[in-house]
Amino acid sequence: MKRLSEKTLSELPKSVAVPRYDRSKTDVGIVHLGIGAFHRSHQATYTEDTITQEPGPWAICGIDLLGPDIRDKMKAQDFLYTYLEQGPTEHKPRVVGIIRDVLVGPEDPKAVIDRMAHPGTKIVTITVTEKGYCHDPATGLLNQSHPGIQHDLQNPASPKTAIGTLVAALDRRRQAKATPFTVLSCDNLPSNGKTVEKVVKGYAALRDKDLLKWIEDTVAFPCTMVDRIVPATTQKDVEAVAAKLGLSDEAPVVGEPFRQWAIEDRFTQGRPHWEIAGAELVSDVEPYEEMKLRLLNGSHSTLAYLGYLAGYQYIDETMASPAFKTFIRRMMDEETTPAVDVPKGVNITAYKDELIARFSNPSVKHRTWQIAMDGSQKLPQRFLNTVRHHLAAGQAPRRLCLGISGWMRYVTGIDEKGQKIDVRDPLADRFKAIAQKAGSNVDSLADGLLGVREIFGDELPKVEPFRRTVKDGLELLYRVGAQKAVERFQS
Ligand code: CS2
Numbered sequence: 001m002k003r004l005s006e007k008t009l010s011e012l013p014k015s016v017a018v019p020r021y022d023r024s025k026t027d028v029g030i031v032h033l034g035i036g037a038f039h040r041s042h043q044a045t046y047t048e049d050t051i052t053q054e055p056g057p058w059a060i061c062g063i064d065l066l067g068p069d070i071r072d073k074m075k076a077q078d079f080l081y082t083y084l085e086q087g088p089t090e091h092k093p094r095v096v097g098i099i100r101d102v103l104v105g106p107e108d109p110k111a112v113i114d115r116m117a118h119p120g121t122k123i124v125t126i127t128v129t130e131k132g133y134c135h136d137p138a139t140g141l142l143n144q145s146h147p148g149i150q151h152d153l154q155n156p157a158s159p160k161t162a163i164g165t166l167v168a169a170l171d172r173r174r175q176a177k178a179t180p181f182t183v184l185s186c187d188n189l190p191s192n193g194k195t196v197e198k199v200v201k202g203y204a205a206l207r208d209k210d211l212l213k214w215i216e217d218t219v220a221f222p223c224t225m226v227d228r229i230v231p232a233t234t235q236k237d238v239e240a241v242a243a244k245l246g247l248s249d250e251a252p253v254v255g256e257p258f259r260q261w262a263i264e265d266r267f268t269q270g271r272p273h274w275e276i277a278g279a280e281l282v283s284d285v286e287p288y289e290e291m292k293l294r295l296l297n298g299s300h301s302t303l304a305y306l307g308y309l310a311g312y313q314y315i316d317e318t319m320a321s322p323a324f325k326t327f328i329r330r331m332m333d334e335e336t337t338p339a340v341d342v343p344k345g346v347n348i349t350a351y352k353d354e355l356i357a358r359f360s361n362p363s364v365k366h367r368t369w370q371i372a373m374d375g376s377q378k379l380p381q382r383f384l385n386t387v388r389h390h391l392a393a394g395q396a397p398r399r400l401c402l403g404i405s406g407w408m409r410y411v412t413g414i415d416e417k418g419q420k421i422d423v424r425d426p427l428a429d430r431f432k433a434i435a436q437k438a439g440s441n442v443d444s445l446a447d448g449l450l451g452v453r454e455i456f457g458d459e460l461p462k463v464e465p466f467r468r469t470v471k472d473g474l475e476l477l478y479r480v481g482a483q484k485a486v487e488r489f490q491s
Contacts, residue, residue, distance in 0.1 A: 019097035035062030116169030130377035142202030193223035230255035305406030405473030
């Protein structure tokens with residue numbers, strides 16, 4: 001089978017959408033750190049849809065800070081790739097061409113910094129997942145003892161982390177007396193712009209006080225809320241895309257039709273008019289972000305931990321259990337919504353109806369194991385802020401707390417059948433040690449995990465109704481299993 005490329009584009013069936021602008025005449029204006037599936041499904045498609053209608057110098061150069069895999073696959077096809085939009089019944093492929101190049105950090109850090117420092121780069125967008133910010137999730141501050149940060153402080157010209165890379169490129173702009181690029185975080189962090197701003201400044205302060213001052217005075221870090229459900233691509237997806245295209249594509253992305261992007265409109269050197277493609281440019285993103293992190297991601301993580309323990313491989317399978325579906329809807333209605341400041345003009349009931357439909361989409365095969373990853377980085381913004389809201393009124397939210405108990409059971413690394421769980425988390429070794437020390441003592445297990453201050457901070461673990469409810473949930477999970485535990489919450 002021939003490979004997707006500029007040359008073979010004309011051989012695609014008419015049902016496949018292709019770029020409808022002159023790729024060779026579109027200059028790079030955006031550099032993107034973290035060129036994984038999410039970015040290629042989200043900011044890349046928004047930007048391509050925008051410049052199709054309003055041409056501009058907004059092509060994207062991707063940066064991979066991990067390794068050459070995606071670059072190699074994309075380069076062999078002129079950086080073209082497919083996004084397969086998987087509705088419940090209809091699957092629509094489109095070929096995306098907005099990415100013009102991908103540079104690989106570990107291969108050539110200088111090329112990466114040069115590209116970011118280039119005067120044509122007006123925006124640096126970021127999706128490096130929560131742990132890529134090298135911060136303490138409980139406080140949002142830079143983790144100065146992070147090995148990557150330590151490395152970058154010693155080797156500022158060949159950084160490994162996103163933070164070290166951003167600061168090295170900003171420093172070059174400063175030395176050239178040029179205007180800085182805008183830093184646009186597109187990760188699921190609370191006030192993501194403020195979070196990246198804090199860690200960038202925290203790191204710059206350790207490098208050079210003048211640089212810190214220049215960043216404080218000149219760099220904009222707008223906040224965003226990003227949304228599209230995009231599971232990791234599998235071999236089966238690669239085959240499904242090839243069957244649609246009649247050409248092979250080694251770098252396709254698959255995901256849902258839905259997408260949403262709210263952006264704080266604060267850019268120092270202009271931006272694509274993303275509103276043309278449906279993005280919402282607003283003055284305050286926080287209500288959108290809070291609604292999405294708590295309702296979507298909070299529910300997702302609950303389904304991931306409890307669903308995995310109950311033996312479900314995928315989110316849609318978990319949602320097909322009536323007990324889980326009722327549990328999650330009641331959690332949203334009775335526990336999460338009261339703690340959310342609904343953005344003006346949003347119909348929250350319709351928003352939740354849509355979330356239930358999106359989670360239930362049988363075409364999107366999103367593994368519970370994938371979402372369960374990196375819980376230490378996700379729990380604070382997905383669960384704990386909502387929990388704090390209820391505790392302030394003296395109540396512990398039972399379902400959210402069961403989600404946290406589910407996380408505790410999950411990170412022990414042993415499932416309900418006694419099988420090993422492949423726990424992926426920067427703190428996985430700590431969790432394992434805590435679980436080993438606790439043995440079969442559920443109370444000690446909960447105490448040990450609640451003592452991880454990077455997640456729970458200092459105050460929350462002292463609140464008795466919270467401790468009690470999480471412990472009761474954990475005890476129930478060990479006694480009856482996740483499926484039966486969820487069934488008990490029906491009334
Ligand atoms: C998921 C998110 O993997 C996860 O933790 O909850 O990636 C989720 O699919 C996206 O935030 C949806 O916008």
